Amino acid sequence: MNERYIKKIIGCATCGMRCDHIGVVSEGPYKGSTARVEFECLWALGPNCGVDRLDAIIEAIYQCDHYGMDGISTGVIVGFAMDCYEHGILTASDTDGLDLHFGNAEAMVELTKRIGSRKGWLGDVLAEGTMRAAEKIGKGAVKYANHIKGLELPGYELRTLKTAALGFAVSFRGACHLRSGAYSPDMKGKVDRLKIEKGRGKLVVDGEDLYNVIDSLILCKFSRGIYYDTYEDIAKYYTLATGIEITPEELVQAGKRINNLARVLNIREGKGTREYDQLPPKIMEVPVPDEGFAKGAHVNQKEFDIGLDDYYEVRGWTKEGIPTVEKLKELGLQNLVPIVKKRMAKKKGKGGK
Ligand code: SF4
Numbered sequence: 001m002n003e004r005y006i007k008k009i010i011g012c013a014t015c016g017m018r019c020d021h022i023g024v025v026s027e028g029p030y031k032g033s034t035a036r037v038e039f040e041c042l043w044a045l046g047p048n049c050g051v052d053r054l055d056a057i058i059e060a061i062y063q064c065d066h067y068g069m070d071g072i073s074t075g076v077i078v079g080f081a082m083d084c085y086e087h088g089i090l091t092a093s094d095t096d097g098l099d100l101h102f103g104n105a106e107a108m109v110e111l112t113k114r115i116g117s118r119k120g121w122l123g124d125v126l127a128e129g130t131m132r133a134a135e136k137i138g139k140g141a142v143k144y145a146n147h148i149k150g151l152e153l154p155g156y157e158l159r160t161l162k163t164a165a166l167g168f169a170v171s172f173r174g175a176c177h178l179r180s181g182a183y184s185p186d187m188k189g190k191v192d193r194l195k196i197e198k199g200r201g202k203l204v205v206d207g208e209d210l211y212n213v214i215d216s217l218i219l220c221k222f223s224r225g226i227y228y229d230t231y232e233d234i235a236k237y238y239t240l241a242t243g244i245e246i247t248p249e250e251l252v253q254a255g256k257r258i259n260n261l262a263r264v265l266n267i268r269e270g271k272g273t274r275e276y277d278q279l280p281p282k283i284m285e286v287p288v289p290d291e292g293f294a295k296g297a298h299v300n301q302k303e304f305d306i307g308l309d310d311y312y313e314v315r316g317w318t319k320e321g322i323p324t325v326e327k328l329k330e331l332g333l334q335n336l337v338p339i340v341k342k343r344m345a346k347k348k349g350k351g352g353k
Contacts, residue, residue: 043155044075050102067116076152149174201310209255
């Protein structure tokens, strides 16, 4: 890729990592197309769609940038449409003749443009995102919709990264690799990544709280592994930048407060409870088919429930995933108590909308 497409590597001021790789297509039908190429979009619009042509992937990323679309979501939506096509749920008349078999690079680019411009019935439907598109398409399309809380899955194989599966399921904005770094213990071999057991809840919570703090301080997420003593160092940065003294313990509490606040906002909107902390059918019901040590892996309901119970317990939430009044008061979020009380009352059938 570097030899044929990457023309420039750039980064933020003073950063030694410089993660921005600018790809340029120098020949062929997409000649001149220019886009920042990074792992997630490369995966989503590439192998996720069976596409191995870098010129088409760069063009599709360019189109995502042009239309202001997220490259991960767009690639997953195109892959979803391809799955539906291969399973006969979408036909050539639905696609206006577009051959949506996996691996068709031109079709992947064309569909990306149609989604961006809402062109045709299919472009318009897919522009709603995988969750709503699957509902509109019907005919069992939900089986192929890879999303959590309406956000498309990023490039992690959750059937074989099960701490990450739990982390993405409970994340307050759905399947976001920037809200949960729970793939890290899986990929570093700190846990058995092919199972969920008690103890994973704490790993997920600790990662979420740290990500909340890093994002709130507008630190680069890639910096998360470079500190000598993470919260101690970050507390010093905070004080140096603001003049306000803060302890590492207060920062940890801030991370917890953010997660609880976001959870309660979801609850207020009717979506923050256990039934929304779910995984897509493809992760729960379709075992890994390939030969190798992960063959047959998928997340089963029993281990998933163990993980959810463990996570809620560590968070100090009810079994339904609702922050308790005591927990909210402990975090100084007592103004949110009426929202959770209303929700708990609804759960008990005593009121609520
Ligand atoms: S986003 Fe982070 S890793 Fe990338 S160049 Fe900026 S500071 Fe460096």
